[in-house]
Amino acid sequence: MASVSRRRATDDPAWAKALVIGVVAVFLALVLILPLAAVFAEALRKGLGAALEAINNADALAAVKLTLLTAAISVPFNAAFGLCAAWAIAKHEFLGKPLLITLIDLPFSVSPVVAGLIYVLIFGLQGWFGEYLVDNDIKIIFAVPGIVLATVFVTFPFVARELIPLMQEQGNSEEEAAVSMGAGGLYTFWRVTAPNVRWGLMYGVLLCNARAMGEFGAVSVVSGHIRGLTNTMPLHVEILYNEYDFVGAFAVAALLCLLAVVTLVLKTALEVAQPGMRGRGGH
Amino acid sequence: MTISIRSVEKKFGRYPALNKVDLEIADGELLALLGPSGSGKTTLLRTIAGLEFPDAGQVLFDGQDVTFASAADRRVGFVFQQYALFKHMTVAKNIAFGLDVRKGKDKPSKAEIARRVEELLKLVELDGLGKRYPSQLSGGQRQRVALSRALAVQPSVLLLDEPFGALDATVRKSLRKELRRVHDATGVTTIFVTHDQEEALELADRVAILNKGQIEQIGTPDQVHDQPETAFVCGFVGEANCFEGEVGGGQFNAGALRLPSGGVREGAATAYVRPHDFVLDDGGFEVRVDRAHVQGALTTVNATAADGRPIEISASRAEAVRFQGTVKIAARKAHVYAA
Numbered sequence: 363m364a365s366v367s368r369r370r371a372t373d374d375p376a377w378a379k380a381l382v383i384g385v386v387a388v389f390l391a392l393v394l395i396l397p398l399a400a401v402f403a404e405a406l407r408k409g410l411g412a413a414l415e416a417i418n419n420a421d422a423l424a425a426v427k428l429t430l431l432t433a434a435i436s437v438p439f440n441a442a443f444g445l446c447a448a449w450a451i452a453k454h455e456f457l458g459k460p461l462l463i464t465l466i467d468l469p470f471s472v473s474p475v476v477a478g479l480i481y482v483l484i485f486g487l488q489g490w491f492g493e494y495l496v497d498n499d500i501k502i503i504f505a506v507p508g509i510v511l512a513t514v515f516v517t518f519p520f521v522a523r524e525l526i527p528l529m530q531e532q533g534n535s536e537e538e539a540a541v542s543m544g545a546g547g548l549y550t551f552w553r554v555t556a557p558n559v560r561w562g563l564m565y566g567v568l569l570c571n572a573r574a575m576g577e578f579g580a581v582s583v584v585s586g587h588i589r590g591l592t593n594t595m596p597l598h599v600e601i602l603y604n605e606y607d608f609v610g611a612f613a614v615a616a617l618l619c620l621l622a623v624v625t626l627v628l629k630t631a632l633e634v635a636q637p638g639m640r641g642r643g644g645h
Numbered sequence: 646m647t648i649s650i651r652s653v654e655k656k657f658g659r660y661p662a663l664n665k666v667d668l669e670i671a672d673g674e675l676l677a678l679l680g681p682s683g684s685g686k687t688t689l690l691r692t693i694a695g696l697e698f699p700d701a702g703q704v705l706f707d708g709q710d711v712t713f714a715s716a717a718d719r720r721v722g723f724v725f726q727q728y729a730l731f732k733h734m735t736v737a738k739n740i741a742f743g744l745d746v747r748k749g750k751d752k753p754s755k756a757e758i759a760r761r762v763e764e765l766l767k768l769v770e771l772d773g774l775g776k777r778y779p780s781q782l783s784g785g786q787r788q789r790v791a792l793s794r795a796l797a798v799q800p801s802v803l804l805l806d807e808p809f810g811a812l813d814a815t816v817r818k819s820l821r822k823e824l825r826r827v828h829d830a831t832g833v834t835t836i837f838v839t840h841d842q843e844e845a846l847e848l849a850d851r852v853a854i855l856n857k858g859q860i861e862q863i864g865t866p867d868q869v870h871d872q873p874e875t876a877f878v879c880g881f882v883g884e885a886n887c888f889e890g891e892v893g894g895g896q897f898n899a900g901a902l903r904l905p906s907g908g909v910r911e912g913a914a915t916a917y918v919r920p921h922d923f924v925l926d927d928g929g930f931e932v933r934v935d936r937a938h939v940q941g942a943l944t945t946v947n948a949t950a951a952d953g954r955p956i957e958i959s960a961s962r963a964e965a966v967r968f969q970g971t972v973k974i975a976a977r978k979a980h981v982y983a984a
Contacts, residue, residue, distance in 0.1 A: 535729035538696055543743035543798055544717035557733040 401619055404612035416602075416610035417617060424590040425598035425614070428506070432581075432594060433574040436513040441567050444521025449555065451522075452529030453537065463526075469518045477515050478583025481508055504586030509594065512580035517573045524566030525559055532558055564632055572625045576618065646707055646801040646834045647672050648693060653702035655688055662688040663699070664858040670836065675828050677845035678838045680855035681881070686838045687726075687806055689855070693836065694804050695719045706801065722795030722833075724805040728787045730779040736790050737762050737775035743798035765793035768827060785816040789823070796831065803828075805837035809844060821848050842882050846870060854878050876915050876982040885917040885980075886956055897981050900952035901930045904979040913984040920945065920959035922978045925967060929975030932956055934968045948974075 373379075405413045416422065447466060451459060469477065483489050485502040495502060502508045536558065540550040556563075578596040585592045587601065595618050602611035650668040654661070662685045670676050678686040691697040693704060695716035704712045711719050731739050737759075738745075744758045753761065766772050769789035779787055788808065795803060808824065809817040825848055828835050839845050845852045846866040853863045854877075862874045873879035880887060890899025892914045897904040904916050921943075932948040939945075944965030946958040958974065 535725045535727060536731060538716075539723065539725060539729040539731075539794075540742065540746075542694060542696065542716040542721060542723045543746060543794075545742070545746045549746060554731055557731075 398619060401612055401615050404608060405616040407612075408609050412609050413613040413616070416607070416613035421589045421593065422598060422610070422614055425593045425595045426617070428509070428593065429575050429595040429618075431506070432510050432513050433571055435510050436517055436574050437567060437571045439514055440517055440570050441521050441563065443518070444523075444525060444566060444570075445556075445559075445563065447522040448525035448529050448559075449551070452526050452532075453534055453555070466519050466522050469516050474512075474516050474577065474579030475583055478512050478580035481511055481515075481580075481584050503584050504588065504592060506592065508584035509581050509592060512584045513574050513577050516577050516580050517570045520570035520573060521563065521566035524562050524569070528559055528562040529555075561632060565629060568625050568629045568632075572622055575621055648802060648834065648836075649703075649705040649708075650689070650693070651703040651705065653689070653692060653699045653704065655685075655692060655697060655699050657688075661858050663692070665702070666855075666858070666860055668853060668860060668863065670834060673832050673834055675825070675835045675848065675850045676837075677849035677852045678836060678855060679840070679842060679845040679852050679882070681840060683857075684855040685858040686840075686855045690804050690806055690836060690838045693802070694721045694723050696723070720798060720801045722798060722800030722803045724788075724791045724795050724803070724808055726807045726810055728779075728791040730787055730790055730794070732779055734778075735775060736766075736771070736777050736779065736782070739779065739790055740765055740775075740794045740797050742794065761797060765797055768796070768830070769793045769823070783816075784812050785820060788812065788820060792824070792827065796827070796833075800833060803831075803833045803835040805835070807838055807840070809839070809841075817844075824848065846882070852882075854881060856881075873917075873980055876917070876980075879917040879980045879982070884920050884957070884959070886920065886923075888916045888918070888954070889984075890914060890916060892981065892983070897979065900954065901950060902954070903930060904976050904981065906981050907979070909981045909983050915982050915984055917980045917982075918976045919978070920957045922976050923956070923958040923974050924960075924977055925964075925972055926975035927973055929973040931971055931973055933971050937965055937968060944968075948972075 405416075417426075447462070450456070451463060482503055484491060485495060485508065486492055487496065487503075489503075502511070536554050537550050540554045545553065576596060577594075578600075581594055582597055582600075585594065585597055587593060587597055589598075589601070593601065595614055599611050599615045599618065602608075602614065648668075648670040650666055650670075652665045652667060653663050654665055655663040664685075666685070666689060668689075678689060680686045688697060692699055695711070695714060695718070698713055702712070703710055706719060716723070731742065734742070740762045741758050744753055744761065747753070762775060763772070766775055769792055771786060771789050771793070774782070774786065779790065782790065788811075792805075792808075795805075805824070809820055812820065821844060824835075824837070837848070846869075849866065851863060851865055852869050854861045854869060856877045862869055862878045864872075869878060870883050873882060879885055888897075888899040888902060888904075890897055890902065890913075892898075892906045892909050892911050895906060897906045897909070897914060897916045899916065904918065906914070930950065932950050934946055934948045936947045937944050939962065940959075942962065943959050944962050946960060946965060946968045948956045948958060948968070950956055956974075958968070960968065
């Protein structure tokens with residue numbers, strides 16, 4: 363018996379398909395896979411022992427800790443804010459809504475370096491609140507709070523941007539149904555709205571986390587690069603590299619890559635577990 | 646529960662959705678709000694539900710002003726057009742929602758809620774499906790879940806927005822009977838919105854026909870079909886041939902067509918004739934028969950008048966045999982409205 367034809371009306375000729383796929387594959391190999399491979403190759407050039415040693419010292423470990431701490435503060439904050447913002451924008455009408463949507467996108471359109479400078483301008487020694495902060499012995503710039511603030515700023519849109527289209531598509535009718543049966547606002551939010559966007563929320567949180575751990579520009583401006591104190595992993599990589607400690611630099615970079623890979627694997631696992639999450643979310 | 650709508654107005658931006666609507670709904674009645682899309686029927690239903698609030702006018706439940714009362718306080722059961730079932734909850738949880746949400750001594754015990762859910766599942770013939778999720782149900786089953794969820798709170802009024810809109814023809818038919826049966830079993834005042842005149846006429850005790858934010862006519866299915874008060878109702882409810890012409894000399898004239906004018910003042914007018922009101926009549930006007938096709942017990946005859954107007958005639962199959970070649974027909978009855 364003849365095999366079932368899988369041809370479809372929209373299929374392009376084989377050579378065209380091969381060409382397009384080939385172009386994408388070569389491009390990905392050159393700009394994504396090759397550099398990634400290079401990072402691991404460089405890190406392991408003097409053997410696994412040397413690489414592990416480069417990570418296992420006080421400064422590198424402090425950088426890892428600071429990076430995780432920064433992500434641990436900024437990600438939950440942005441998840442909560444993003445959920446609130448998406449809920450307000452997608453489910454309600456209010457004055458200034460277009461302005462709020464634009465503001466949420468601001469961190470994407472502003473250079474991270476500028477974002478860092480904004481905080482220096484506000485909280486720095488010569489900044490608006492500089493004198494007050496010095497008088498009260500509060501350190502923001504060149505200290506952990508500044509790093510967290512800069513990271514929050516840069517990673518701010520991820521969750522909201524993920525949730526707004528999802529919530530808009532889901533519309534208001536489930537909420538209306540809940541309200542018509544006597545549910546209050548908070549009950550409706552926790553029992554109806556939130557469960558409907560949980561996969562989108564997790565996806566946004568993962569993206570937000572990946573960026574929070576990897577942020578360089580804004581953090582670089584506010585950090586002050588004090589080893590063991592205000593160095594995050596990306597900053598530590600730069601310092602080691604500039605000191606010609608290539609194995610160390612690439613070893614820390616490889617660790618950072620691994621964190622990113624873990625995030626992406628989690629994201630993919632989520633997509634496999636919940637095929638509808640990027641769209642209708644069910645049905 | 647009687648419901649009174651008193652000169653309710655509602656605008657969306659500059660667009661008037663409801664324009665001084667008055668409507669009285671009797672206790673235990675099954676009422677259809679019928680109209681084309683954009684006629685304001687869904688807005689009216691949502692205003693009764695407390696999901697929209699009018700710009701002017703009043704909504705009374707049993708004489709009590711509830712114009713600005715919340716949906717929950719009105720104790721309405723609402724079935725949404727796309728059902729709006731909670732996707733992440735089982736069917737049983739969906740139905741129990743309105744009971745679970747209650748607080749303190751109003752909240753029934755777990756066993757009581759479970760018993761009520763079972764009862765409702767039985768009422769809509771879905772016993773045994775309580776543990777399923779909405780995505781595992783067919784369209785018709787989802788619609789039944791939505792109906793029993795709305796009934797779970799023992800609403801004083803049941804409101805349904807295009808309840809059969811998303812279903813295919815056979816399911817639609819059986820669910821219509823189902824809704825009628827549930828209504829008769831519970832006796833709850835029920836209002837449903839539809840754009841399908843057949844559905845409205847079959848199901849409802851009374852039909853309110855809306856057009857452009859106003860009620861054109863309220864009456865029993867017989868009344869709105871046989872005695873349409875406005876040209877819009879006549880054209881919208883039931884099949885009708887429409888003729889533009891004028892009234893003069895005591896009758897309606899449009900080309901060779903002559904119809905009884907029924908006392909409409911002289912001048913430009915529009916006449917509607919139901920296909921079954923055309924009969925063979927030697928004193929009538931000539932039409933050429935183009936095609937006849939069988940529709941159940943009746944035959945639909947497509948004909949053309951001398952001046953080229955298409956005319957649709959409906960006759961019994963025995964009678965239809967006589968529609969051959971060129972015949973003379975007249976209208977037993979015509980609805981004529983001054984333009």
